[in-house]
Amino acid sequence: MTTTQFSTELRGQYKTKAYAASNATSPLVPFTIPRRNPGERDVHIEILFCGICHSDLHQVRNEWSSVPTVYPCVPGHEIVGRVTKVGSAVTKFKPGDYAAVGCLVESDGNCTECRAGLEQFCPHVTFTYNSPDVHLGGVTYGGYSDSIVVKEDFVLRVPSNLNLAGAAPLLCAGITTYSPMRHWGVNKDKKVGVVGLGGLGHMAVKLAHGLGAHVVVFTTSTNKKEDALRLGADEVVISRDPDQMHKHVGSFDFILDAVSTEHDINAYIQLLGRDGNITITGSPNKPYAISAVNLLIKRRSISGSLIGGIAETQEMLDFCGKNNITADVEIIPIQKVNEAYDRLSKGDVKYRFSIDMASLKSQ
Numbered sequence: 403m404t405t406t407q408f409s410t411e412l413r414g415q416y417k418t419k420a421y422a423a424s425n426a427t428s429p430l431v432p433f434t435i436p437r438r439n440p441g442e443r444d445v446h447i448e449i450l451f452c453g454i455c456h457s458d459l460h461q462v463r464n465e466w467s468s469v470p471t472v473y474p475c476v477p478g479h480e481i482v483g484r485v486t487k488v489g490s491a492v493t494k495f496k497p498g499d500y501a502a503v504g505c506l507v508e509s510d511g512n513c514t515e516c517r518a519g520l521e522q523f524c525p526h527v528t529f530t531y532n533s534p535d536v537h538l539g540g541v542t543y544g545g546y547s548d549s550i551v552v553k554e555d556f557v558l559r560v561p562s563n564l565n566l567a568g569a570a571p572l573l574c575a576g577i578t579t580y581s582p583m584r585h586w587g588v589n590k591d592k593k594v595g596v597v598g599l600g601g602l603g604h605m606a607v608k609l610a611h612g613l614g615a616h617v618v619v620f621t622t623s624t625n626k627k628e629d630a631l632r633l634g635a636d637e638v639v640i641s642r643d644p645d646q647m648h649k650h651v652g653s654f655d656f657i658l659d660a661v662s663t664e665h666d667i668n669a670y671i672q673l674l675g676r677d678g679n680i681t682i683t684g685s686p687n688k689p690y691a692i693s694a695v696n697l698l699i700k701r702r703s704i705s706g707s708l709i710g711g712i713a714e715t716q717e718m719l720d721f722c723g724k725n726n727i728t729a730d731v732e733i734i735p736i737q738k739v740n741e742a743y744d745r746l747s748k749g750d751v752k753y754r755f756s757i758d759m760a761s762l763k764s765q
C-alpha cells in the first residue's frame with residue numbers, strides 16, 4: 403500500500419461536483435473535487451445557494467499579490483444549504499436543518515484571537531477556499547460545488563424567515579459590513595457614510611439603517627440613486643460631483659468604504675468629523691496614498707476590517723432575521739457564472755449574484 407492510498411483510506415473522502423478556474427485567465431468550468439467524509443464533529447451540507455463576492459473575482463484572477471491563487475481554484479464563501487449528515491459528536495445541527503458557511507472553516511481555537519472570538523485573525527485560520535486543507539492536503543475548495551463538510555463550530559444557523567438565496571450573501575457581504583459598524587459603535591445617533599453601492603455597499607446600507615443610523619450613500623453611478631433610497635439611505639451623493647461632496651465636509655462619525663478598485667480615499671477622509679473613522683473593506687491590490695494632514699485635523703482615523711468572527715456572524719444573521727434583512731439578489735444557474743463575472747467586473751449587478759446550486763446537479 404502506498405502512503406497516498408493509506409492517507410486516503412485513513413481520512414476517507416468522496417468526490418463531488420464543482421466549478422473551478424485552472425488559471426488567472428481561464429473561465430470557470432465543471433470540475434470534480436474531493437471532500438472529506440464527515441468526522442465526529444463535522445456537518446455535511448448540500449449547498450443550495452452560493453453568492454458571488456468580488457473577492458471571488460479578485461482571487462480567481464490572481465489579483466492579490468499577498469494571497470496568490472492556487473489552481474485549480476473553486477471559489478465561493480457565501481454558502482447556504484441543507485444539512486444532510488452529522489458526526490456523532492455534533493449537537494447543534496441535525497439532518498434537514500438549514501445551515502450556512504462563510505469565509506472561515508477552521509482555526510486553532512486556542513490562540514488570543516480565537517479566544518476573543520476573532521477567528522478570522524487566527525494565525526492558523528483556514529479560509530473556505532484557497533487555504534491549505536489540513537485534512538486532505540492541497541487547498542480548500544469553496545462553495546461553487548454540490549456539497550461541503552465543515553466542523554460544527556464554523557457552521558451558522560439561518561433564521562427560518564429569511565429567503566435562502568438572499569441570505570447567502572450575508573455570510574460575507576453581511577458580516578464584512580456589520581462587524582466594523584458594531585466595532586465603531588454605529589447607532590441611531592451616528593451619521594454613517596457608505597462608499598460604493600455594490601454587494602458589500604448595499605448590505606452596509608441595509609444594516610446601518612437597521613441599526614438606526616443616518617445613512618448617506620456615495621456612488622459613482624447616477625442610476626443607483628433611487629435604489630439607494632429604497633435600500634434605506636437617507637441621502638445619496640454622486641461622488642464625482644465636488645459640490646455635493648463639499649456639503650458633507652467634517653460631518654461624519656463613520657464611513658465604510660466598500661469600493662473594489664483604487665480611488666481617492668482623501669476625498670472621504672475630509673468628510674469625517676472629530677474622531678471620525680473611515681474603515682476600508684474593499685481590497686484593491688494597489689496601495690492608497692493618504693494625506694497625513696487630513697488625518698491630523700480632527701484626530702481622524704483610518705482602519706481596515708476583515709469579515710468577522712463566528713459568534714459575530716451568528717449575531718449578524720440573527721439581527722437580519724429579526725429585521726428581515728437579506729441581500730437583493732439576481733439568481734443564476736452555475737452555467738452562467740462566467741457571464742456573471744464579466745458583469746460583476748463592470749458593476750452590472752443589483753446587487754449580488756446568488757448561484758442556484760441545483761443547476762449543478764444537471765451538469
Ligand code: NAP
Nearest residue numbers: 456457598599600601602621622623661662684685708709
Ligand atoms: P462589487 O459588488 O463589485 O461593488 C463594488 C462597488 O465599488 C461598485 O458597485 C461601485 O459602486 C464601486 N466602484 C467600482 N469601481 C469604482 C471606481 N473606479 N471608483 C469608485 N467606485 C467604484 O464588490 P463587492 O463584492 O461589494 O466587494 C467590494 C470590495 O470588498 C472588493 O474589493 C472585495 O474583494 C472586498 N471585500 C472585502 C472583504 C473584507 O473582509 N474586507 C470581504 C468581502 C469583500 P458605485 O457604482 O456605487 O460607485
Ligand code: ZN
Nearest residue numbers: 455457574575
Ligand atoms: Zn466575500
